[in-house]
Amino acid sequence: MATRARSLAEELGLVGNGVTFVDWVPYEERDRWILEADVGVSLHQRGVESEFAFRTRLLDYLWCGRSMVVTEGDELATLVGEKRLGRVVPP
Numbered sequence: 751m752a753t754r755a756r757s758l759a760e761e762l763g764l765v766g767n768g769v770t771f772v773d774w775v776p777y778e779e780r781d782r783w784i785l786e787a788d789v790g791v792s793l794h795q796r797g798v799e800s801e802f803a804f805r806t807r808l809l810d811y812l813w814c815g816r817s818m819v820v821t822e823g824d825e826l827a828t829l830v831g832e833k834r835l836g837r838v839v840p841p
């Protein structure tokens with residue numbers, strides 16, 4: 751899925767022009783990266799793991815005051831929708 755997303759962003763001319771892909775950021779640097787972003791995105795496929803996982807990245811987005819786009823299906827996504835902290839989308 752990540753490869754498809756990168757390919758589409760390249761095809762649309764968005765890479766380096768509003769869209770950045772980062773493979774991994776050390777924990778102690780995460781706030782710097784998030785503060786540079788306009789929106790945090792946390793998407794997953796439907797499944798048992800995603801239903802019961804606690805997406806700590808969403809807490810990082812809240813900590814940095816960023817809106818977010820998240821997939822539905824867990825408690826944090828419900829909170830994002832109820833508190834209007836971002837968009838909740840289907841997988």
